[in-house]
Amino acid sequence: MTQQNHIKSINTVLFVVNAVLLIMISAVLIFVIGERPTNISIGISVICVVLVISLFFRKNANINLLMFSINISFGMVFLCLYNILSIERLFNFQINNRLKTDCALRRKLNDKVLKRRETYVSYGSDRLFYRRKPGSMHYSSRQITGTDRTVDYNVKVDETGYLNLNRGFYDDNKKIDIFVAGDSVLQGAAMPSVFSKFKNNLSIWNLSTGSYSPRQKVTALLNFALNKHPKWLVLEFYSGNDNSEIIENNACKNNKQKFICLFCTGEIAKLLCQEESHIESDCCDKINMLTFRQKVVKKYLLLAVLRYYWDIWKPVSMTNNDMSTIEVIANKACGPCSMISDDKGMNYVSPSYAHFAIDPNERMAWVKKGMDITLREYDRLREKISADTKVLLLYNPCGYEIYHDIIPPDKIDSITDEISIYQRATLKKYSQKHGFMFYDLTEDFQERVNNIGYENIFSDFIHWNELGTEIAFEILKDVFKDSGIVGARLATEK
Known part of the structure; x- marks a missing residue:
């Protein structure tokens, strides 16, 4: 040749x-x-x-x-x-927890990252309960309000799987006076919890974690609090999404799923659409028409990573704005009627916002369904605690309720107001009937926000920023004193 x-x-x-x-x-x-x-x-x-x-x-x-x-x-x-997991380990970053995957792939990813980075793990007999792995690292970051600057917040997870800074306190004490159970707001989003501001000699342990519904909050108290013979259990009801999240929990429970189901929004959407869930029929139709392509992209790691970066880099002109894909429908952070925006650029999360589009005529039915399940979870706690343990049920308001007197009148929604009133009245009635102490934080927040004017106390519409955390601490300090939980010991750190 x-x-x-x-x-x-x-x-x-x-x-x-x-x-x-x-x-x-x-x-x-x-x-x-x-x-x-x-x-x-x-x-x-x-x-x-x-x-x-x-x-x-x-x-x-x-x-x-x-x-x-x-x-x-x-x-x-x-x-x-x-090989994104190896790349993450090599360069010390993490995106796998932000990928849009199905439950099977999510379970595989969790198993692979368990030994090296923060991840949620199951604990106890409740299949839907989870906590962080004790001793792992929690990595987060937040944007400083009013600036483009971001700060990192990295902290080692304590011995019970939470973010208490006084690690070792739980194991070193046979008795702990106060336990708190809440979601990410009381956990602290990319910053220490509001309870870290209490004086160090206060006997308190925080069991709050992101995405905890009333079910996980109650289970956390049953798992970690009762054996320490507490005097007080502080149980948070977050107005923004506790009702919606407990409905999602119930869908996973009815289908015998594990806690990973709670983080698979598309899977939950399909489960809810199979029952009387009050989701808009059009939304369910589109979810049921999930295409083969969308299923496959969520099933394989390479495709899921490519999709993640495409969503970041794609031109605005190629963004799908017609609400026709499962990514838009099933992974939408807040459904319609969940967020209210005013003419000054402020956004307010509404009471009982949902991850899915709820039929406008079914919003109150959705809320009542969630409240019924929530109260059954509270019954579960009530049946287990001793007569010596008191429960303080905290109503933690969302942005719409806190800024209600400042929001322009044309942005006020009568159904949303009705939902807020219903939630507060129902929890107060339940507390009076069963011997819980109930405290509604709404008016305290409203008073302080009105005093400081049109200043934002949220970092991302849901979680408190530095100012919001400081205001929350001042309120909770008074609540704890008025409730008789603690006396003169309660003060800021010096």
């Missing part, structure tokens, strides 16, 4: 390899980003143009080598993304 024929054969092989690699890589990319027909059309057009160019220059060794290098580069990127 002459040298010329040899070069010609190599060019032919390179052209074929390039064509195959190009089609495979392009097919993967189109499969991931093809959320609209226009996206698919553009992708196919680009492939055809590149193939035509490659065909025209198929005898040019330099062009073939260039194309081969580009294809291999894409292949190396895909290989890195497929």
Whole structure:
């Protein structure tokens, strides 16, 4: 074979390899980003143009080598993304917890990252209960209100799986006077909890964790508080989403799922649509029409990572705004009627906001369903505590309730007001009937916010920022004193 024929054969092989690699890589990319027909059309057009160019220059060794290098580069990127967990470990970052995956892939990811980074793990007999792994690291960050600056908050998880800064206190004491059970608001979002501001000699332990519904809050108290013979149990009801989250919990429970189900929004959506859930029928229709492409993208790690980065980098013109995909429907942070925005750019989370679009005519029915399940969880706690243990039920208001007197009148919603009144009245009535002490923090927050004017106390519409945490501490300090939980010991750290 002459040298010329040899070069010609190599060019032919390179052209074929390039064509195959190009089609495979392009097919993967189109499969991931093809959320609209226009996206698919553009992708196919680009492939055809590149193939035509490659065909025209198929005898040019330099062009073939260039194309081969580009294809291999894409292949190396895909290989890195497929091994994203190793890349995370090498460069000390984490995105796997933000990927849109199905429950099966999420379980696999949790198992692989369990030994090296913060993750939730099951504990006890309740399949839906979870906590952080004791001794792991909690990594978070927040944006400083009013600035573009972000700060990191990294802390070691305590011996019970929570974020108490006085690690060792639980194991070192046979008795602890006060236990608190709440969600991420009382946990502290990318900052220490409000309870870390209490004086160190206060005998208190915080069992609050993100996404805890009334079920997990009660179970946390049963698992960790009762054996320490507490005098007080402080049980938070977060107005924003406790009712909605307990409905989601119930759907997972009825289908015998484990706690991972609670973090699979799409799975919960399908479960809720199978029962009388008050979700908009149009929303359920779209969820049930979940496409093969969307299922596959959530099933495989490489595709899920590619989709994650596509959502970050895609041009605004290619964003799907027609509410036609499961990503928009089932992973939407707040459904319609959940967030109210005013003309000054402030956003307020509404009472009992949902992760799904609730039928406007069914909002109150949704709330009442959630409250019924919540009270059954409180019954579970009431049956286990001794007569010497008192319960303080805290109503923690959301932004809509706190800023109610400041929100422009045209932004006030009568149904939302009705929901707020119903939640507070129902919890107060339950507390009076069963011997709980009930305290509604709404008016205290309203008074202080009205005094400081139109200043934001939230970091992300739900969680308190530094100012909000300080205000909450001043309120809780008075609540604890008025309730008789503690006396003069309660003060800020000096």
